[in-house]
Amino acid sequence: SFSPTTKLFIDGKFVESNTSEWLDVHNPATNEVVGRVPKATQEEMLAAVDSCTRAFHSWSETSILSRQQIFLPVYFLLMFQKELAKIITLEQGKTLADAEGDVFRGLQVVEHACSITSLMLGETLPSITKDMDTYTYRLPIGVCAGIAPFNFPAMIPLWMFPIGMVCGNTYLMKPSERVPGCTMLLAKMLQDAGAPDGTLNIIHGQHAAVNFICDHPAIKAISFVGSNSAGEYIYEQGSKNGKRVQSNMGAKNHGVVMPDANKENTINQLVGAAFGAAGQRCMALSTAIFVGESRDWLPELVERSKSLRVNAGDQPGADVGPLISPQAKARVESLIQFGVDEGAKLLLDGRNVKVQGYDNGNFVGPTILSHVTPNMTCYKEEIFGPVLIILEADSLDEAISLINRNPYGNGTAIFTSNGATARKYTHEVDVGQIGVNVPIPVPLPMFSFTGSRGSFRGDTNFYGKQGIQFYTQVKTVTSQWKAEDATVTSPAVTMPT
Ligand code: NAD
Numbered sequence: 001s002f003s004p005t006t007k008l009f010i011d012g013k014f015v016e017s018n019t020s021e022w023l024d025v026h027n028p029a030t031n032e033v034v035g036r037v038p039k040a041t042q043e044e045m046l047a048a049v050d051s052c053t054r055a056f057h058s059w060s061e062t063s064i065l066s067r068q069q070i071f072l073p074v075y076f077l078l079m080f081q082k083e084l085a086k087i088i089t090l091e092q093g094k095t096l097a098d099a100e101g102d103v104f105r106g107l108q109v110v111e112h113a114c115s116i117t118s119l120m121l122g123e124t125l126p127s128i129t130k131d132m133d134t135y136t137y138r139l140p141i142g143v144c145a146g147i148a149p150f151n152f153p154a155m156i157p158l159w160m161f162p163i164g165m166v167c168g169n170t171y172l173m174k175p176s177e178r179v180p181g182c183t184m185l186l187a188k189m190l191q192d193a194g195a196p197d198g199t200l201n202i203i204h205g206q207h208a209a210v211n212f213i214c215d216h217p218a219i220k221a222i223s224f225v226g227s228n229s230a231g232e233y234i235y236e237q238g239s240k241n242g243k244r245v246q247s248n249m250g251a252k253n254h255g256v257v258m259p260d261a262n263k264e265n266t267i268n269q270l271v272g273a274a275f276g277a278a279g280q281r282c283m284a285l286s287t288a289i290f291v292g293e294s295r296d297w298l299p300e301l302v303e304r305s306k307s308l309r310v311n312a313g314d315q316p317g318a319d320v321g322p323l324i325s326p327q328a329k330a331r332v333e334s335l336i337q338f339g340v341d342e343g344a345k346l347l348l349d350g351r352n353v354k355v356q357g358y359d360n361g362n363f364v365g366p367t368i369l370s371h372v373t374p375n376m377t378c379y380k381e382e383i384f385g386p387v388l389i390i391l392e393a394d395s396l397d398e399a400i401s402l403i404n405r406n407p408y409g410n411g412t413a414i415f416t417s418n419g420a421t422a423r424k425y426t427h428e429v430d431v432g433q434i435g436v437n438v439p440i441p442v443p444l445p446m447f448s449f450t451g452s453r454g455s456f457r458g459d460t461n462f463y464g465k466q467g468i469q470f471y472t473q474v475k476t477v478t479s480q481w482k483a484e485d486a487t488v489t490s491p492a493v494t495m496p497t
Pocket residue numbers: 147148149150151152174175176177205206207210225226227228229230231233248249250251281282382384410449451455
C-alpha cells in the first residue's frame with residue numbers, strides 16, 4: 001500500500017533518516033497507514049542545528065529587502081498550490097474546506113511577514129542632549145526552533161518559521177509526528193522561493209527531539225503550540241537553559257448566551273464553533289453558558305447539531321470529520337460517559353455514529369451535555385472533541401465569575417444585542433481573546449494571538465508586533481557628533497545628566 005517515508009530537511013536537502021525508529025502516520029478516517037515518520041537520530045539533529053548555525057551568519061546579514069523578497073513568492077506559491085489541503089485531510093482528518101481555511105490562515109501570516117520592512121523599524125530620538133542622538137535597531141537573535149501540534153498542520157508552523165526567518169533568524173522546525181507532510185511541502189515552497197540552504201531545517205520525532213531543542217545551546221528561542229503537559233515542560237526546560245520561550249497551550253473556551261441575543265445567529269455560531277474541525281481547535285467554543293431564558297433555546301440547538309453530516313473529510317458535504325486517533329476517540333467517549341455518570345444530561349449522543357464505508361474511522365458525532373457543573377470531569381478537562389457542554393447562570397455576573405475561576409484563558413465569546421452588556425463583559429472577563437457575536441475570535445496577524453492565564457506561558461505572544469519582538473533583540477545606540485570646534489577638552493567623571 002501507499003506508504004511514503006517522510007524525509008528530514010537538512011542543509012537544503014531532503015534526506016532519508018538513518019534511524020531504526022519509525023512512527024506510522026494514519027488516515028484518521030480509516031486508520032490505514034499512509035506514511036511513516038522517523039525519530040531523527042542525535043547525529044541528524046546535530047547536523048540540522050549546525051546547518052542553522054552556519055546559515056545564520058550570512059542570512060542575518062542579508063538585506064531586509066532580500067528576506068522580504070523570499071516571502072513574497074512563498075505567499076504566491078501558497079496561494080495557488082492545491083496539495084496542502086489534501087495532505088491535511090489525509091493526515092489530520094478535517095474536512096477539505098476546513099483544511100483550506102487552515103492553509104489560508106497561515107497564508108495571512110506570510111502576508112504579514114512580507115511587511116517586515118515596516119515591522120522591523122526601530123526608534124529614534126534626536127538631540128537627547130547637545131549633539132547627541134539615540135536610536136535602536138531590531139536585530140535577529142540566532143537559531144530559533146518551533147514545535148507544533150497536530151491540529152493545524154499548515155497554520156501553526158506558518159505562525160512560526162516565516163516570522164522567525166523574515167527577522168533574520170534561521171529556523172529548526174519539529175512538526176507534529178502525526179501530520180508531518182504539510183511542513184515538508186512548506187519547506188519545498190520556501191526552497192523554490194529562494195531561501196538559502198540551512199535557513200530552515202526540519203527534524204522529526206517526539207520527546208528526544210523536544211529535549212534536544214530545549215537543551216542545545218545554539219538555539220536561542222522556542223515557539224511551542226500544543227498541550228499543557230508538553231508546553232509547561234518545554235517552557236520550564238527552555239527557560240532554565242536561558243532561552244526565550246513562548247508557549248500556547250490548552251483551553252476551555254466559554255460562550256455566554258444572553259437572552260437578548262439574536263437567536264438564529266447564536267445557535268448557528270455555537271454549533272459551528274463547537275463541532276467544526278470535530279472540536280479539535282484550541283479556540284473551539286466547547287462550553288456554553290445560557291443566561292436566564294436563553295435556556296429555552298436548547299431544543300433548537302440540539303436539532304441544528306443533528307443536521308451536521310459526519311463523514312470522512314474528503315467526502316462531499318462533510319461537516320464533521322474524524323478525531324486524530326483511536327486513543328483520542330476513546331478518551332472523548334470516556335469524558336462523555338463521565339459527564340453522564342456525574343449527573344449531566346445527554347441531550348445528543350454522538351458515540352455510536354455510523355459512517356458508511358468508514359467503519360474503522362475515529363468518528364464521534366456532535367454530542368451535547370446539559371446541566372453540567374464546574375466540579376464535573378467533563379468541565380475540568382479540555383475534551384478536544386465534538387462535545388458541547390452546557391451550564392446555566394442567572395446573571396451575567398454569575399457567568400463572568402464562573403469563567404474567571406476556570407484556569408484557562410484562551411478565548412471566549414458573548415452573544416448579545418446590548419452594547420453595554422458586551423462592554424461590561426469584555427472588561428471584566430479574564431480571558432485573552434474575546435468575541436462579541438464572534439464565536440472563534442482568533443486575531444488576524446497584524447494583532448497577536450493573546451491567550452492568557454493557563455493557556456499561555458511566556459510574556460511575548462505569537463505573531464503581530466509581539467511576534468517580531470519575540471524573534472528580535474534590540475540594540476540601542478547613543479552617538480555624539482560634535483563640530484570640530486566643540487571637542488571635549490577634559491574627562492567627565494560624574495554621571496552625565
Ligand atoms: P501535544 O502537546 O501532544 O503535541 C505538541 C507537540 O509537542 C508535538 O510536536 C509533540 O511531538 C510534542 N510533545 C507531545 N507530548 C510531549 C511531551 N510529553 N514532552 C515533550 N514533547 C511532547 O499537543 P497536540 O495533541 O498535538 O495538540 C493539541 C493541544 O494543542 C490541545 O491542548 C490544544 O488546545 C493545543 N493547542 C493550542 C493552541 C493555542 O494556540 N493555544 C493551538 C493549537 C492547539
